Amino acid sequence: xxxxxxxxxxxxxxxxxxxxxxxxxxxxxxxxxxxxxxxxxxxxxxxxxxxxxxxxxxxxxxxxxxxxxxxxxxxxxxxxxxxxxxxxxxxxxxxxxxxxxxxxxxxxxxxxxxxxxxxxxxxxxxxxxxxxxxxxxxxxxxxxxxxxxxxxxxxxxxxxxxxxxxxxxxxxxxxxxxxxxxxxxxx
Amino acid sequence: xxxxxxxxxxxxxxxxxxxxxxxxxxxxxxxxxxxxxxxxxxxxxxxxxxxxxxxxxxxxxxxxxxxxxxxxxxxxxxxxxxxxxxxxxxxxxxxxxxxxxxxxxxxxxxxxxxxxxxxxxxxxxxxxxxxxxxxxxxxxxxxxxxxxxxxxxxxxxxxxxxxxxxxxxxxxxxxxxxxxxxxxxxx
DNA sequence: CTATTCCTTTATCATAAGATAAATAATTAA
DNA sequence: TTAATTATTTATCTTATGATAAAGGAATAG
Numbered sequence: 001x002x003x004x005x006x007x008x009x010x011x012x013x014x015x016x017x018x019x020x021x022x023x024x025x026x027x028x029x030x031x032x033x034x035x036x037x038x039x040x041x042x043x044x045x046x047x048x049x050x051x052x053x054x055x056x057x058x059x060x061x062x063x064x065x066x067x068x069x070x071x072x073x074x075x076x077x078x079x080x081x082x083x084x085x086x087x088x089x090x091x092x093x094x095x096x097x098x099x100x101x102x103x104x105x106x107x108x109x110x111x112x113x114x115x116x117x118x119x120x121x122x123x124x125x126x127x128x129x130x131x132x133x134x135x136x137x138x139x140x141x142x143x144x145x146x147x148x149x150x151x152x153x154x155x156x157x158x159x160x161x162x163x164x165x166x167x168x169x170x171x172x173x174x175x176x177x178x179x180x181x182x183x184x185x186x187x
Numbered sequence: 188x189x190x191x192x193x194x195x196x197x198x199x200x201x202x203x204x205x206x207x208x209x210x211x212x213x214x215x216x217x218x219x220x221x222x223x224x225x226x227x228x229x230x231x232x233x234x235x236x237x238x239x240x241x242x243x244x245x246x247x248x249x250x251x252x253x254x255x256x257x258x259x260x261x262x263x264x265x266x267x268x269x270x271x272x273x274x275x276x277x278x279x280x281x282x283x284x285x286x287x288x289x290x291x292x293x294x295x296x297x298x299x300x301x302x303x304x305x306x307x308x309x310x311x312x313x314x315x316x317x318x319x320x321x322x323x324x325x326x327x328x329x330x331x332x333x334x335x336x337x338x339x340x341x342x343x344x345x346x347x348x349x350x351x352x353x354x355x356x357x358x359x360x361x362x363x364x365x366x367x368x369x370x371x372x373x374x
Numbered sequence: 375c376t377a378t379t380c381c382t383t384t385a386t387c388a389t390a391a392g393a394t395a396a397a398t399a400a401t402t403a404a
Numbered sequence: 405t406t407a408a409t410t411a412t413t414t415a416t417c418t419t420a421t422g423a424t425a426a427a428g429g430a431a432t433a434g
Contacts, residue, residue, distance in 0.1 A: 061330050068322070081319050117304050124311040131314055132268050134321040135255070141328055142361040143248045146391070167411065174329040179391055181413050333421070354381065366421055368383050 001026065004049045004102050007074055011129070012122040021116060025108035029101050037093040037101070044082035044089050046103045050075055053099025054163050058171075059091040067172040070096075070160055076126070078106070096164055146175045147183045188213065191236045191289050194261055198316070199309040208303060212295035216288050224280040224288070231269035231276050233290050237262055240286025241350050245358075246278040254359040257283075257347055263313070265293070283351055333362045334370045 001023050008014055014022075028051075031037055037055065038044060048055075050073050057068040057079065068091065071077040082089030083106055113120035140149060150173060153160055160169060170180040188210050195201060201209075215238075218224055224242065225231060235242075237260050244255040244266065255278065258264040269276030270293055300307035327336060337360060340347055347356060357367040 061326070066326075066330065068326075080315070081322070084315055084319060113308070117307070120304070120311060121300070121307060124307060124314065127311065127314045127318055128267070128271055131318040131321060132271060134318060134325065135268070138321065138325060138328065139248070139253075139255075141325065143253065165411070176392065177412075178393085178414090182391085185413075352381070363422060364382075365384090365423080369421085372383075 003051050008122055011125040014118055018116045018119050021112050025105045026102050031095050031099050033098050035095050037095055040092045041088050044079040045106050047078040047106050049102040051100040054096040056094055057091050067168045149173050150183050190238050195309055198312040201305055205303045205306050208299050212292045213289050218282050218286050220285050222282050224282055227279045228275050231266040232293050234265040234293050236289040238287040241283040243281055244278050254355045336360050337370050
């Protein structure tokens with residue numbers, strides 16, 4: 001759990017009591033490459049923290065597999081739309097490298113918000129940061145060519161290109177696999 | 188202020204004490220069409236609520252004016268990246284129709300988080316909703332043609348097209364004004 | 375009311391990326 | 405190891421959108 005608390009500390013430090021309360025509603029899992037941690041149509045009631053490994057959130061658009069985002073170790077991952085609405089998610093979480101994961105019961109966590117103001121504060125800050133990241137990503141998508149987006153990824157997150165199959169990267173960049181391959185050819 | 192509290196109630200109801208505390212750190216302003224409520228380079232320390240009128244957030248990308256988003260009455264508007272980082276914003280808020288606005292002192296609001304847990308909860312929920320909206324917008328941008336995006340806007344937010352100059356809508360949709368005009372011509 | 379400025383449309387040409395097909399290359403299973 | 409499957413690249417053709425220029429409309433200031 002220490003690894004998770006270290007991640008939390010980047011946003012908001014917690015008291016020992018809060019950390020223990022979170023530990024009580026959490027459990028560890030290991031899961032193999034290419035398995036779906038959660039599948040499409042399942043209502044999300046869990047927040048995950050990746051201790052080790054890589055995952056992605058994906059969905060189907062007109063029958064085509066689209067990667068919404070990649071998640072590496074020391075990050076949390078959840079299908080937030082489903083978590084917040086209580087509706088089945090159109091999205092799935094797939095493991096791309098054998099992973100060690102902490103799963104946190106989301107409803108139990110939300111109940112902790114009442115007892116521990118600082119836990120709610122922590123997640124407020126996490127969401128604020130996620131919101132800003134996402135707004136910035138819109139700018140990246142809308143005003144850069146696919147080639148610029150590829151080069152930015154190569155520069156800012158070279159791990160993605162080293163550890164993830166290119167076919168998943170293509171849809172994350174908003175282009176076809178064939179286009180990505182063509183862009184990589186321009187050297 | 189009642190109009191603002193009614194908006195808040197959609198996310199989280201507040202006690203009279205909380206409402207009064209927010210009222211104390213708020214003030215009303217009126218501002219004319221085409222004026223910048225906040226300009227580029229200014230550090231954002233205010234959250235606004237639009238009682239009446241229309242506004243947009245815009246920034247310059249390679250010298251070209253880009254609309255990040257439109258905001259109509261009964262919504263809050265803020266340059267969140269600047270608010271959270273304390274750094275000058277690359278973005279500006281411009282009024283597109285004569286407006287009546289409530290301005291909330293952001294630092295004073297953040298201090299209220301300590302005294303009124305429910306106010307922090309309210310803003311947690313507002314950010315969660317904004318995050319989900321933004322993630323969905325990425326899908327719209329990435330996997331629909333400009334024409335589909337235009338038609339979706341026409342269907343979901345016809346007010347934008349009625350009340351806002353098309354040149355601002357074009358960059359919001361991620362296309363040039365000329366392309367938007369061509370798309371509108373396809374009937 | 376008129377002149378000026380700004381907004382929107384139309385037209386032409388150039389180009390990045392999509393669709394499809396097929397050839398390699400890499401990975402996985404038997 | 406070999407066969408089968410899956411991933412990536414290359415090639416060809418098509419199309420949506422960008423860039424630029426210019427004309428027509430609408431709004432605003434004086």
